[in-house]
Amino acid sequence: MAVRGRGRRTAARAAGAYRRRLPARTRRYATVALLGGSLLLAGCASMPDSGGVHQVPLSEQREDPRARTYAERPEPGASPQRIVSDFLEALRSDDYATVAKAYLTKKARTWTPGETTVLAEAPRVSEQPTPGPKPVNGDRMTTAVVQLSGDKVAWLNDAGTYTPDERVYNLNIELSKEGKSGQWRIVDPPRGLVISRADFERTFQSASTYHFTARSRDTLVADPVYVRRRIDPVTDAVRTLLDGPGGLIGSVTETTFPERTTLARNQRLAVDEEGTLRVRLALETTPGLHTCERMAAQVLHTAESQEGVRVDNVELLTARDTKLCDLSATAGERYAPDRLARHPSSLYFIDAKNRLVRTSSGPDAGEAGPATVISPLGDGKPAIGSAAVARSEKKAAGVTATGRALYVSSLDESSALGEPLLTSGATEAQAERGDGLTAASWDGLGDLWVADRVGGESRLYWMAGGAADPVRIDVTGLEGRIEALRMSAEGARIALVVSEGSESRLVLGAVSVKDGVPVVAQLRDTGALEEVRAVSWAGESRLLVVGRESEGVQQMRLVSTDGSVPPAAELGQGLTGVTSVAAAEDGTKPLVAAVEDGIVRLPQNAYWKAVPGGEGGTAPVYPG
Template identity: 45%
Template sequence: MGAEGGGRPRALRMGVFAGCGALLLAGCASMPDSGGLSGVESTPRQDAQVRVFAVPPRENAGPGEIVRGFLEALTSDDPRYETAREYLTDSARRSWNPDASTTVLSDGPNLEGAHSRSGEAQDDYAYTLGGSRLAVVDSQHAFAPDSGAYSTAVHLTLEKKSKQWRIDSLPQGVVMGKSDFQRNYVSVNKYYYASNVPAAVTGQLSTVADPVYVRGKVDPVTSMVRSLLAGPTRWLNPVATSSFPSGTALGKGVTSLSPDDQNRLTVPLNGKADRVGPTQCSRMAAQLLFTLRDLTPTGVSQVELQRSNGKKLCDLNENRAEIIASHSTGGGADEYFLDGKQRLVSLSSTSKDPEPVPGALGEGAKKLRAAAISLDEERAAGVSDDGRNLYVGSLVSGSSLGDPVLTSQGALPGDRLTTPSWDGGGDLWVADRDPKRARLVMLQQGAGEPVVVSTPGLDGRINAVRVAADGVRIALIVEQGGKTSLQIGRVERDEGSDGRRSVSILELHSVTPQLEEVTAMSWAGDSRLVVVGRESGGVQQLRYVQVDGSTPTVAAPTSLTGVNQIAASEDERLPLVAYSEDGIVRLSAGAQWQKVVKEGTAPVYPG
C-alpha cells in the first residue's frame, strides 16, 4: 500500500530542494510526535528528477503515526520497500507482497474508524483505509480503469519485546493517490509479434505494443526486461507471441541491467535460451530494442544477448531491428482527404497543393464521402456519396473501379457504411449501420466474400472503425442510449477445417469512461489514440488516450473549433490532420493549427 502524503510523516524528497542537502536528512524528514488521525493528503506533483527517500518509524510512535509513516514510505524510491517493511511485524514482513497490485485512488487513502479490539488492554488497533478508486495495476503491470469506493483494513499490534507498534495485518499490494502514482510510475510499451494474422504488406513481422506501468526511478530497464521475458499481459496474450522460449529469464545472479556509454545493453539469459538459432535470437533482440529504445535519456541502440555460460548468443542494432519487424509506423507520410469535388486527393510533406490520386477514385469516377488507403499505398477503398456502396481500386493511373465489394441496405445515409480501415495484413474493415442488419465486416485483401465479424459483448451500434496496423487491436466508436464511447477490442481469427475464416472481436472495454460523447478518433501511436469528444455538460475537446484507458503524459492537442473528423498516423512524428469548420487543417509538433484547404473533408493517413 502507499499514499499521497501531506504534511505529516513524509517520505524524504531530494534532488532539486533548495536548502535541503544530504547533510540535512533529519531536518527535512522529521516526524511529528503527535497529531490527530486524518487522511494522508495529496502530494503536489514533484519534479521528475527528485529522489524520494523513505523515513523509518520513530521510536515509540503511536499506531496512527505508524500507519501514516508506512503509507508514506511506499511512495518513495526504495527498490524493495525495505524501509516500509520496518513498519511491519516479522510475520507480516514475510507474507506481504507489494508487487501483487497497485491501487490508484483519486486522493491519498483516508484513515477511518480507529478502534481497539482488545478492550482495556489496548495492545492492538484497527484502521480502515478509504477512498475513491480510479484504477488498478495488476501483477503483470497492466493498467485498468476501476472506479468505485475503496475500503480495506489495517491492523496493528503492540509488540511484547520491543513495546513498539507495528502493522501485523494488511492487504497485499500497494495503494496510493493519483499524483503519487503519476510521480512514481511511467507507462512503457513492451513489444511482441502479432499472431494469427496475415503477413504484413511489407513482408516483415508485425510488432504489437503491450503497455505496462513500472516504477520510473527504480531501475526501469531491468523491470521492463523482466516484464518482457514474462510474456504478454493477459488481455493481449491470445493474439501476441514472443520469440523468447517459454521460461526464459535473466541469468542467475543478475539483479540489475544498464546500457554502457555506447548505449549498448548486455542481457545475460538463463539456460532456456541457450539453444536458439540466429534468426530467433535476432527476433528476441529486436523485441528488447523496441521495448527499451526510449526508456533511458540516451536510449538503447544495440543489444547483446548472452547464454547461461556468459558467451554471446547474438547481438542486434537498431537498423537491423527495423528490417526484422515493422515498428512505429502506420504507413507513409502522405496525407489524404476528399476535395471539393469529392475525389480522393493526396498531399505530401513537400507539396503545397493536393493532387488527385492515380486511378478511378482520384479521377472522380464516383463521388465519395469517405476513403481509406492501404498501408503499402497501392490500393484505396472509398464509400459512395450516399454511403451505400464500398469500392476498392488500385492507385495506378488508368485503373478501373469495378463493382462495389459491399453494399448496405440502410434506408437513410446515416444508417449505411462507415469509413473503412485497412490493417497491416491488407484486410479491409467497415461497419454497416443498417438497423435491420447492423454488422462489422472484414474483406480479406479487400475483396471476395465479406466475413461478418462476431462481436460478443458489444452493446450498441458501431459508428466508426479503426483497426491498428498490427491487425490484432481494433478501436470502435459505439453508440448506446444516446451516448457514445470509444472501445478497444482484441481481434481473434480462426480458420475452420473447410478453410473458411471466422473473426471475432473479444473483451471490448471503454477507454473513455469520463466522456459522454465521442465523435471521432484515430490511432496516434503504437498504443495511443487521439479522440474528439466531450464530458457531460462540457464542450468539445481533443485529447489523447492509451489503449489501457490511462492518460498519456504527452500534452493534449491544442484546441480546435468544430472538429468533425480527425486523422493521425501511428508514426507519432507526423502531424494531426482534421476536418473542421475551417476545412482541412493540420497540426505539426510545436506549432498551431494551420489551414490546408477550405474545400475538403474526410482526412486519413494510410491504414
C-alpha cells in the same frame, strides 16, 4: 564502474546529516538531489565526490530525473494513523523494498508489494473504531484499524498493466502493538501502493513490452506497461517481457521465449559504454538461432521503450555466461513495431465536391492547395463521403456519400471504377437516418476492413488484399453497434467506436486468426470519454480520440491502448464541432481535424490552422 570509498561515504554521511536536520515530517520523505557533472562515470551510476545536497519537493521530481527519494524508518511512538501514512510514503521511495517492511509486524514481513491502486487524490487516512470489547482497568489498546479511502480511477497489476477502474475505494488496515517495543506495526498491509494520480505520474513511467502475434507475423506489437522511475526500469521491463503480455494482446500472442524462461539471478540490466545490453537468461531448453534472434528483438525494443535508453546491440547469454546470440539495432529493424506503419507522403480528405483529394503531409507544405487523386474516386462520380488509403498509397477505398456502397480503386493510374466491393444492407431510407457503411480502414498487411450498420445492429467485414470477397468477422462479446473503426498497422488490434443507446464509447479488440480468417476478441473498454465521436491511431500504442464527458464540452485527447491518459493530453483547445480526426502512426506528421469550416491541422509547437484549399472539406485521413 561505480565510485567507491571516500566519495560514496562522504555523500552518504551528508545525506544522513541532511535528513537529521530536517523537521520530522519533512525528513520522512527526504529527497537527495545529486548535483555536479559526475553523476555518471564510465557508464555506471555513482555518487559524486563533490556537490551540495538539497531538498527537492516531490512535485518537482519529474523535472529532475536524477533526484532520488529515500524513506525514513518508523518514528518511535508514532500513532497508528501516522504509521500507515508513513508506510504509504515509504512505498513511493526508491528504497521501498527494504524500508517499507520496517512498518510491518514480523509475521507480515514476507509481504511483497504487487498491484498499485491509483486514486484521484491522495488517500484519506483515518483511524476507525476497533471492534470487540474496550480495554478496562487501565489496560491499553493493543489493536487498531486505520481506513484508507478515496475515489479510485485505475489499478496496476503486478506486471504493470494499467486498467481503468472508477469506483469508491475503502480499505481497512489492521495494526497491532508490539509487546517489547510498544510500537504500532501493520498486520495486513495493502497489496501494493495506494497512490494519487499526480504521484503515480511522478513515481511510474510508461514503457512497452513487445510480442509477436499470428497476424503481425514478423512485426512486433506493443503491450504498454508501467515501471518504477529511477529504481531499475530496464530490468523491470525485461522481467515483465519474460512473464508474457498481460494487456490487450495477451490472448493472441505467439510464444518466442522457451517456457519458464526467467532472468538469471543478481542482474541489474544496463547498456554499457559500447551500447550493448547483455542479458543472462535462466533457461530450461536452449533456443535455436532464429528463435534466439526473435527473442533478442523483443528485448531490444522493450529496452528502448524506456525514456532515454538507446541500445546498439543485444547479447543474450545463459546463466553461466555462454553466448546464445546477438542482434544489432540495425538487424532488429526488420521486426520494428512501426515497420508496417510507413511514413505517409500525403494527407487525404474529401473536398466540398465529394472528391478524394490529397495534399502534402508536411507541416508547411501544400500551400498551393490539394490536388484530386488519379482515380475514379477523385472524379466525384459517384459522390464520395469517406475514404481510406492503403499504407502503400497505391490503393484507396471509398464509401459513397449515401453510405450504401464501398469501392476500391488504384491511385497510380486512371481506371474504371467497376462494381462495388460491398453494398450495405441498409435501405436508402435507413441510410438517410444514419445507417449504412462506416468509413473503411486498411491494416499494414494490405487488408481492408469496414462495418455495415442496419437498425440497431452492425456487421464487421474483412476483405483480404482489399480485393477478395467480403468475409463477415466474428466480434466476440460486442455489446452495441459499431459506428467507426480503425485498424492498427500490424493488424493485430482494432479500435471501435461503439454506440449503445445515447452513449458511444471507445472499445479495443485483439485480432487473432482461426482457419485463416481473422477473429476479433478480448474487447476492452478504454474508459476514454463517454460520447466518443471519432478516433485515429496516433502511435504504436496510442490513439487520438474526440468526444465529451457527460454534459461536458467536446475534447480531443490522446489515450493509451491500456486506457491511461498521458499528462497534458488535451489537444483540442480552440476547436469546436470536430467531426473526424487523423494522426500519423509514425508521430512525425501534424494532427488533422475536420470542423464546421473545413480541414485544420496542428503542426508541432504551433496552433491549429486551416489547411489551404480545405474549405468545406471532410473526413481527413493519413494512409491506414
